[in-house]
Amino acid sequence: MSDEPGIKKFMFVNRKAPYGTVYALEALEVVLITAAFDQDVSLAFLDDGVFQLRKGQQTKGIETKNFSPTYRALEGYDIEKLYVEKEALAARGLTEDDLLVDVTVLDRKALGALMDEQDVILSF
Amino acid sequence: MPNIEVNGKSYETDEEGYLVNLADWNKDVADYIAKTENVAMSEQHWEVVDFLRGYYDEYQIAPAVRVLTKAIGKKLGPEKGNSQYLYELFPYGPAKQACKIAGLPKPTGCV
């Protein structure tokens, strides 16, 4: 639980790859709206969700908006807690250097513990 | 969908007057939209509009007012990075009105 009165800990759990389904984009939009409420917001990227943060996305060919640059705007919205699942990165042949924002890499156990501490979980 | 006519060319807008196609934007279109909003574009107005376009180019979203204010303060100085200054330039809201003039979509979360 959060220490400050009136402030809750929100975690957005992202488990889907971008573009194939609309989950990733929807999550990002809700995150941006939630930012206005001055809560303690964090984003967790698990499983295929880590693909959302992949560098070098070029969506011209699929005529879909490339929303990956928007993850870099989160810092300006005071959303600085981005957690990425270590095992998910490794399974997909990715390292931190392949991601387009600075993140904290945590193993599954640590992520689970963090999830346990939240007041509100939003699942995508 | 409604259209606006500028210099003999027609541009598609939505019901609220936002440009549908980002690529349609140019300074004449911006001037036209500003007039419909009763905003007389000055150098200070253009500064904010240019900033918004730069922000959109980089992040692919129109910033929330709070974020815009902070970012403008960082780039153009604290005397401009406050909501009073921005509301004087754009009385109906810097994000909403300035975004419309800048040819950007309405900021996410803005109703």
Next chain:
Amino acid sequence: MLHIVNKSPFSSQALDSCVQVAPGGDLLLIEDGVYAASSGTVADNFMRDIMKRFRVHVLGPDLEARGLADRLIDGITPVDYAGFVDLVVRNKTCQSWL
């Protein structure tokens, strides 16, 4: 025949089912299915086994959208939308493993 897979191999059984059922032929990876064409993942060896039986193609625009164009496994052929149509036309039947 042509088999089309549009799901990530890390979150769906679609590719598994496809290659267990189908004896061979053309396999086209599209949408989130293109993640299977990326080298260095836990599905890398699985994919290389599949390539012994199937002619594997991947939709280029989907690969680029996901930032994976520089990671394509050697031997998998990128195709554009016209190439997609060619594959459909060239094969008598087509199964999408949705």
